[in-house]
Amino acid sequence: MGSLPIRPRPANWIWASAIAFALAAFFLPWLGSGSISLERVLAKTPPDYPIFVQLRVSRTLLGLLAGGALSLTGCLFQAMLRDSLATPYTLGVSAGAALGAVLTLALDLNSLLGLPAVWVGSMAGAAVVLVTVAGSSAKQGKLSGVRLLLSGIALNSICTAFILLISSVVKERRSFSITQWLLGSVDAVSYRALLVFAVLLAAVSSIVMTQGRGWNLLAMGEAWAGSRGADLRRLTIAGYCCGSVITAAAIALTGPIGFVGLIVPHLVRSRISTDNRILMPCALLLGGVLLASCDTIGRLVLAPAELPAGAVMALIGGPYLVWLVRKRF
């Protein structure tokens, strides 16, 4: 037997990403159009204290969590669909969530079942789309990637059509708030909503990340995964449900923010590892850092006006991705 191959230390990358995440959570809230003084925050004096706690911190945390959820789902769907262009939105879940949210905005609902109506609407919309897409793609008890992609695209168009229909029949004021929501932005939300989202994300991502080797196998093909001993049925159901739940939860709080779910997995793959056991935790943490940073940049560059985080992400990430594609593929 020859010498053992030198093994990289993947845990180091995960630690480094965790440190970046913690640093972002610590420092980003201090940056913004008005300066915040540390003394006043510690003394809990207005206006610095309420601005810091109720706006900046909650907004940073939302960026960290939503960016993480979307990046993790990007990794997951890219592996499951064996398509490097798959995003959390590929299956049409985002359009369903958006339609649900837009419906609640159009009907001027504030709360449903004791929760914010937009939240309930998004989750319900996402669930309806997921069940429809999965149901129409199942054949002989198996889900096929191609059928999922095609029905996802179809459902996506149908939901988008309904959103256009709704925003053209409602009154102008509501139409404006719908358009606003559809742009996607990281805005301050209540700590209660953040807590629910954080718990959900922690639970779902621990389910997803413990199956890293399974996602690696699926990325090489279902027949390949099956004959290496992966439980295809369980992995497929778990993967699509987990990905859809955290995507819908993120969209409910931020609106549809594109690109983070595509660019972060590709960056981490090309710089760190393709192995989902390392890729997924790193993408979760760094995706959060990226979205929260883009949000911070967005409130600094045109201050006091604000640029939506999604737009900043596209302006910075787009050229970088084009450069990466030229260099790597």
Added chain:
Amino acid sequence: MNARLSVSGVSYLYDGHSVLEGVSFSADGGEFIVLMGVNGAGKSTLLDIVAGLRAPAAGEVKLNNRKLSSYSAKERSRLISHLPQGTRTDLPFTVQQVVLMGRYPHADSWFESDEDHAHAQDAMQRMDCLPFRDRLYATLSGGEQQRVLLAACIAQCPSVMLFDEPSTFLDVHQQLQCFSTLAELAREGALCIAVTHDLNLALAYSSRLLILNQGKLAEDFASEKAAGNSEWLSLLSPRLRMAQTGEGKPWVHYL
């Protein structure tokens, strides 16, 4: 441990029409079986059923006197590996990562053990993949990719190995290397079953031939008796004739 496989009365339906009908055979470790038949004869389906990836509509497969369907996916994959056709990926996995995937049924922990790495190393050495183990799988030539996949199947350490057209995309020399490796694995005690369309490769290396015709097992004989029975050739094409090499081995030539 020598494997014992028995397939009895296996049938399979696809979209309502019959693909396999009452296929029965049994086989033991040490055999190198080549499964042949025209396109659509049901070869890949039969291989999938033996691998436990599809459930037969009727009949059953037993491995070591136990029903295949009663094994869990991981238990089954410690005993059977299957090399499917057309395994490709867009994502940048390295050769070593692909080969280590063969250790999935053996490792419970998040990361592979030293033992897993040792098996992967041996398998890469055997399939001559070590020189490019850090390259990306997607950037390799078709022949190199096939060697990597074979190495992953070997690293899995199964007692039954199934190969669906393992020599596609390989140049002539690599086809010979591939089939001599399969014959060697069989000599070491594994039961190897390969699907191929190359008659002379099959005759040169296998110990037994199974011919499927329209979903039925039409012929089942030892490869050394192939010369005495040329009926089976007409099931594959009317333009084939049996001949002999200078050393008296059977050889198929084309009209």
